[in-house]
Amino acid sequence: MKNTWRFGQIEFDRIREVLDSGFASGTTGNLNNRFEAMVAEKESAQFAISMNSGTSTLHAALYAAGVGYGDEVITAPLTVISNLDVIISMNAIPVFADIDPETFNIDPEDVARKITPKTKALMPISLYGLSCDLDPLMALAEEHDLVVVNDAAEAFGATYKGRPIAEIAHITSYSTENSKHITTGEGGVVVTNDEDLALAMRKFGSLGYRVNQAQDGRVRSHKDIFQDPTYKRHDTLGYNYRLSEVAAAMGLAQAERLEEFIELRIKIAEMYLEVVEGCDYLVPQLVPEGYNNTYWTVAMRYERGDVSWQDFRYKYTDLGGDGIYAAWALLYQEEVFTSDNWRAHCPPLYQDLHYPATGMCPNAEAVQPKIMQFVNNYGSVDEAAPKVDALRQTIEYFK
Secondary structure (H helix, E strand, O other): OOOOOOOOOHHHHHHHHHHHOOOOOOOOHHHHHHHHHHHHOOOOOEEEEEEOOOHHHHHHHHHHHOOOOOOEEOOOOOOOHHHHHHHHHOEEEEOOOOEOOOOOOHHHHHHHOOOOEOOOOOOOEEEEEEEEHHHHHHHHHHHHHOOEEEEEEOHHHHHHOEEEEHHHHEEEEEEOOOOOOOOEOOEEEEEEEOHHHHHHHHHHHHOEEEOEEEOOOOOOOHHHHHHHOOOHHHHHHEEEEOOOHHHHHHHHHHOOOOOHHHHHHHHHHHHHHHHHOOOOOEEEOOOOOOOEEOOOOEEEEOOOOOOHHHHHHHHHHHOOOHHHOOOOEEEEEEHHOOOOOHHHHHHHHHHOOOOOOOOOOHHHHHHHHHHHOOOOOOOOOOHHHHHHHHHHHHHHHHO
């Protein structure tokens, strides 16, 4: 079996529980409940709701935040397309705030400049394992009656000024896609300390079942009630975003080892960071005082002008490196946006909106082409060492 460091007997044991139980669904089984309870405990939140993707959790979060037709949601453009998708899916208006060029996270001062009477929610991203600057964002939310949805897809275990990030934002969303700190293959978990928000997200992601509870997604606990022909199941609209019991079993096993996975990523990240000390053209993502970084990846700005980004990467791979990943194109520079295809989702709302291709977020536009992401998702420091050494050799080669 591949990835034996990541998947072992505990994962098999948890999945066996599901199989031995008769392969229960997410509406009747208890692995989802156990997975959610463990994530809530690990991230210092009261409520956790598991779903089939991190996109689903963001969608549910905007619904719970009350985002609807014509509302504005402020987000950063340096992120995965999911953030744009879920805003459009709510018939809301995306507003792009610039980033801090050192942390790569959303700039609260630019957020403040872009708040209008139509703003309903803020969706910052805690990028690459580093928390966004939450205090000023929460202050803006308090001032303007907004909901903060922290997209922490890549930031399991992240802290902000000594506090777990899930204690601070109204809603925090994590991804359990296969590259993340813990995985269910595909999936996500959204957490909150607000029972009303939790219940709204639960029902949105589970077909609007009337009996859903903030801490329990099971809907078939009492057969005498559920099997009665007069029983009315649904009192709100929702989607089938539930996580399967097998995936939840995997997630539970992984969550039990969360600290182990985070510690390993940090150790490997430190190896890369040691190599680039004194290299003035590889500038690591800044970790401000009081923050931690759980390093979903090791991100740096490539600031060299005489050797192209691509040539540096080619040499790195030639010397045994595991490739260098680029950042996503900015949301408003993706083809789905520049082609205007997105406007077809709701023409009456979107047809007259104008977004310039450049100039909206100058820091993000300058930083995005420079970002290099180095892989740190290895099973041991020994496995990572040749990749780190390849970076050392690459820097020496281009002296």
